[in-house]
Amino acid sequence: MSAVDTQYDTYQNPFNSRYCSKEMKYVFSPRNRFSTWRQLWINLAESERELGLEGITEDALKQMKDHVQIQDAEFETAAIEEKRRRHDVMAHVHTFGLAAPAAAGIIHWGATSCYVTDNADQIFLRDALNLLLPELAAVIQRLSKFAKEFRSLPCLGYTHGQAAQLVTVGKRATIWIEDLLDDLHNLEHARDRLLGKFRGTKGTTGTQASFLAIFNGDHDKVKKLDELVTQKAGFTGAARSTTQTYSRKIDVDVMHALSSFGCTAQRIGGDIRHLAMLKEDEEPFEADQIGSSAMAYKRNPMRSERLCSLGRYLANIGANAEQTYATQWLERSLDDSAIRRLVLPEGFLAADACLILLNNISSGIVINKAILKQRIDAELPFMATENFIMALVGKGGSRQDAHEHIRVLSHQAGAVVKQEGRPNDLIERIRNDKFFEPIHGELETLMDPATFIGRSPEIVDDVIEFDVKPALEKYKDALAKIGDADLKV
Incomplete structure (x- = not known):
């Protein structure tokens, strides 16, 4: 062990x-937690004074406002007091009172600990959601630009992990x-919902009895106090009925939204990893980046792998909030x-980390067009067989005869690919078969990949125009300020 504890001697x-x-x-x-507590105490004292409580002076309020930001030395003072009292809120009441002595007697007047702890937690949830939302909008904007760029670029679609009908690179991105x-x-x-469910000033068991006592039974003033404190905290409304805490159902709903996003992060990361395995795409790769310590040629999709890892953690965090609510x-x-000291911050930190990764990845996905064409060329002859059959029937041929001829040649070509490892030669077999002579001049047209992508380009356009644009309109000012994310490691 090191003789002196440093950051390298403690879990990070x-x-x-x-x-x-x-x-x-x-x-x-x-710092933000305890400074927010102080602001809540200011809001309470200020509102109580506005409603006529005597003993809360202008000097007391000024001293509180002058010391709303907790200073480094005060953390030690509070730690010593908490060790002595075994109560974090009262330790900070004491510490704030030392900084604002004129207010020492009225700090926390009528309140229970949850006045600061719970109201502060709701403020943190709100502020953290407000940080995530523009970043998520930025990822959607970047992927939309990517989808538009590749709206018409054909690529293999995959169902059951097997080659299926063609889609386009842009159409696939619209799924994400x-x-x-x-x-x-969900996050909005x-x-x-959180903005309208502030805990406010509810007292020790949610009855507001302590506030009714200090206002001498004046119910209107107690209700007004709740309204004033809620407004000063920047919330649109307070819950009408709470226990000592705000309902942990709120945590469940917030964590569900984060967990759902974690699933999306996993899905997108997994798709990119699969496509990278097939060499169809690559995530951004920096000039000096090392893909493998042993295999120097490799370009591992480390960003997407990390995205899947953190997304998996986030997707599972909601269960903690569910069980906490259920067991109150x-x-x-x-x-x-x-x-909650673990779950609430780490849920948002995980979501923040996923968004940084998604921002970085979506800003520089590389599409290997030659590989896309190579894979299409290997599979398209099989997919085009229905076109060949329809073209023959259109020239007076029998569908059943055409189907049988195509079936035989397809199995022969499939054996060449699977058993001999040679390229798909179905088209060559068709060119050499007199049965298909009526359509020999149309084969190239019948095999044009652009005729196999359906409405993929139009779907991209519709998603951007009718889904993305309206959803991102409210974020346009924030989006103008958000740059590409730079990974720390």
Whole structure:
């Protein structure tokens, strides 16, 4: 062991050291947490004074506002007090009182601990969602640009892991885009619902009894206090009935939206990895990047692999919120505390990390057009057989006879590919078969890949015009400021 503890002697959460943005890390940082507590105490005292409570002076409010940002030295003061009192909120009431002595007697007046802890958590959820949403919109915008660029570029479609009818590179990207648009909607819905369900000033068991006491039984003032504190926190409404805490059902809904996005991240990363395995695409690869420590030629899809890994973690995090909500007892139990300190920040940090990766990947996907053509050429003769049959019938031939001739030649060509490892020679066999002589001059046209992609280009256009544009309109100012994501490692 090192004689002196350093950052290298203590476990480091990879979200902090490797994967996440400084903005998201700050939302859940100790400084933001305890400074937010202080702002909530200011909001409470200010509102109580506005409603006529005596003893809350202008000087007290000024001192509180002058010290709303907790300073480095105060963390140590609070830590010493918490060790002594075994109560984090009261440790910070004491610490804030030292910084604002004129307010020491009125800080936390009428409140329970959850006034600051729960209201602050809801603020963090809101702020974290507001960070994620523009970043998700940016990924959708980048993938839309990619889809438009390759709207008409044919490629093999795959069902059951096997070659199927052709699609286009752009059409495939719209599948990802549609799912990400669902995630955008889910996160917006979770944020908007949260904005109307602030905990506010509800007291120890949700009855507001302590506030009714300090306002001498004036119900209207107690209701007004709840409204004022809610408005000052930037929320549109407060829940009418709570326990000591806000309902952990809110955490469930927020974490479900994040977990659903984690599934999407896995899906997109998996698709890109499969296509990279087939050499059809490649994720961005930097000039000095090393793909493998042993195999120097390799270009491993490390970004997409990391995306799948973090997406998998995120997809499973919602179960913790579900179980925490389900096991709450009556007006409150504290078995939710430790787990929420882990689950809520890490859910958002994982989502933030996935979005950084998606931003980076979608900004530089490489499409290997020669490989796409090679794979199409290997499979298209089989796919074109129906066109050949229809063309023969159109010239007066028998469908049954045409089908039998095609079946025989297709199996022969398939054996050449599978058993001898040689190129697909079905077209050559058709050219040499007199039965197909009526359509020999049409074979190239009948095998044009562009005739096999259906409405793929038009589907790309419709998705961008009718789904993407309306969804991203509200983010246009933010999108103008978001650049390409740069990975830390």
